[in-house]
Amino acid sequence: MKLSIQVNEGPYQHQASDSAYFFTKAALEAGHEIFRVFFYHDGVNNGTRYTTPPQDDRNVVNRWSELSEAHDLDLVICVAAAQRRGIVDEGEQERNGKDGNNIAPGFRISGLGQLIEAGIQSDRLVVFGD
Amino acid sequence: MSDVKKFLYVNRRAPYGTIYAWETLEVVLIGAAFDQDVTLVFVDDGVFQLTKGHDTAGIGMKNFSPTYAALGDYDVNKIYVEKESLEARGLTIDDLQHLVWEDEDEDWAEKDSIKVVTASELAEIMSQQDIVLSF
Numbered sequence: 001m002k003l004s005i006q007v008n009e010g011p012y013q014h015q016a017s018d019s020a021y022f023f024t025k026a027a028l029e030a031g032h033e034i035f036r037v038f039f040y041h042d043g044v045n046n047g048t049r050y051t052t053p054p055q056d057d058r059n060v061v062n063r064w065s066e067l068s069e070a071h072d073l074d075l076v077i078c079v080a081a082a083q084r085r086g087i088v089d090e091g092e093q094e095r096n097g098k099d100g101n102n103i104a105p106g107f108r109i110s111g112l113g114q115l116i117e118a119g120i121q122s123d124r125l126v127v128f129g130d
Numbered sequence: 131m132s133d134v135k136k137f138l139y140v141n142r143r144a145p146y147g148t149i150y151a152w153e154t155l156e157v158v159l160i161g162a163a164f165d166q167d168v169t170l171v172f173v174d175d176g177v178f179q180l181t182k183g184h185d186t187a188g189i190g191m192k193n194f195s196p197t198y199a200a201l202g203d204y205d206v207n208k209i210y211v212e213k214e215s216l217e218a219r220g221l222t223i224d225d226l227q228h229l230v231w232e233d234e235d236e237d238w239a240e241k242d243s244i245k246v247v248t249a250s251e252l253a254e255i256m257s258q259q260d261i262v263l264s265f
Contacts, residue, residue, distance in 0.1 A: 127264050
């Protein structure tokens with residue numbers, strides 16, 4: 001089955017991203033295709049490489065990056081939500097005159113149309129949120 | 131992008147206090163450009179999103195409630211409000227904005243967009259959808 005995933009909450013504050021990660025990983029291991037993972041609302045905070053959790057805790061951000069690397073996962077952060085919350089890639093850095101960027105490997109920033117397209121293209125869209 | 135899917139947006143939160151309502155409206159407006167079959171549902175505190183007379187001056191936040199009136203222009207005209215949620219909050223449809231759309235098949239006749247439905251009717255509406263986005 002072709003699936004897309006939506007993550008609406010940030011890491012650590014809420015379990016939504018953990019649940020989405022385990023669901024995505026299990027779906028891939030079961031042979032399903034993940035068309036896209038879309039991060040919205042505070043979910044965009046899952047895509048900053050500056051996250052530094054205590055060493056005895058999981059690294060929610062790195063986990064997504066590693067899953068993306070292993071399975072060529074399309075991790076998309078909503079641009080409007082990202083701009084509000086300070087998630088920046090090189091393009092956004094240049095466009096908005098910021099002094100740096102913080103996007104984690106495997107993530108990209110794009111528009112809300114990517115969420116609608118994911119709904120259209122996938123057999124199921126699974127939403128993880130509060 | 132050949133086939134049309136039925137998209138349902140479930141609005142569950144109060145308009146202010148969190149950003150869910152405002153950012154959900156942004157999804158609906160962007161999604162409208164994709165020519166899909168769109169339905170909106172308002173339940174729980176989400177019914178407050180549609181109430182008349184929002185005044186956000188005291189909380190320093192943008193009053194985005196006038197944007198709902200534009201939904202008809204985006205062909206978003208199936209808006210369901212749960213009866214039980216209204217009643218639990220002492221509200222009636224008269225407390226909500228009068229949202230309308232123009233039906234081009236009937237010489238642009240103005241029609242109401244909002245329908246008040248029961249929870250069980252809502253369950254039926256939800257079961258008919260391809261995509262349910264819950265916010």
